[in-house]
Amino acid sequence: MSLSWDDENRPIDLHVHTTASDGDTSPAACVDEAKRLGLAAIGITDHDTVAGNAEAEARGREVGVEVVPGVEVSVQHERLTVHILGYFPEPGVAELEAVLAALREHREERNPRILRRLAEVGCPVTPDELAAEAAGGVAGRPHIAAVMIRKGYVGNLQEAFDRYLAKGAAAYVERGKPAPDLGIRALLAARAVPVLAHPAALGARSESDAEALVAALKEMGLRGIEAYYHAYSPGQVAACLGLARRHGLLVTGGTDYHGSRKPEVQMGRGSGGTHVPYRVLAELKKARERL
DSSP: OOOOOOOGEEEEEEEEEOOTTTOOSSSHHHHHHHHHTTTEEEEOOOOOOOTTHHHHHHHHHHHEEEEEEEEEEEETTTEEEEEEEEEOTTTHHHHHHHHHEEEEHHHHHHEEEEEEEEHHTOOOHHHHHHHHTTTHHHHHHHHHHHHHHHTOOOHHHHHHHHHHHSSTTTTTOOOOOOOOOHHHHHHHTTOEEEEEEOOOGGGOOSSSHHHHHHHHHHHHHEEEEEETTOOOHHHHHHHHHHHHHTTTOOOEEEEOOOOGGGGTOOTOOGGGGGGGGHHHHHHHHHHHHHH
């Protein structure tokens, strides 16, 4: 049921994944879900691809939901894998396309190695099964986990990652990722606003490490922090807002929606029923105008 909100506080979700990467809901269906839930806008932020943006934008125009085109780029900063969200990328910019193509290639090179390790531990998944699960999207570990669940090797996604697919687990294989400056530079070349995704979930050893990371990324061109996230406690939100304030960065927010692959995550709704207000998107648009 749609709710009545004033313009600044209309609910939005700026972190949504579709079947173009590792979500299980098509770009158009994600927009339909946003409409059903009364969201004013969603951001399409698939991993390493912008392939879902056009379909979502077209559907958004049809049903009256604002769609923010985006992408999520994985980079490596020392021991940490860092995810950078890029909002409003211009299509066809060679520098960004090259980075995204390299990331997809790294995924494709890693997948057969993961499948070999799974076979060695008695959980065989074939390349054809993985390709069918990905259905033309960017195949990755969530797709492998989905096949494992269907074949009865594990009961759910969390078990698949904990036992086999997460870092340090039985079938984990590291993949190549660009340095943060390369990823951020490529986003800026496409006039995309680079935002640090879910900073409280990066695994920084201490608050000082997180502070140093944000400072370093800002030097490289970072423009914002995802301060609102579906799993954040009020204390984590406050810590992220503090990081943004101290470093002069804008704030964004979203749920990291993946459809039924993350059944605990509902689009547009964070911990305790909180939502991200439209004024966050208004500030993001201003940042885009300044690029």
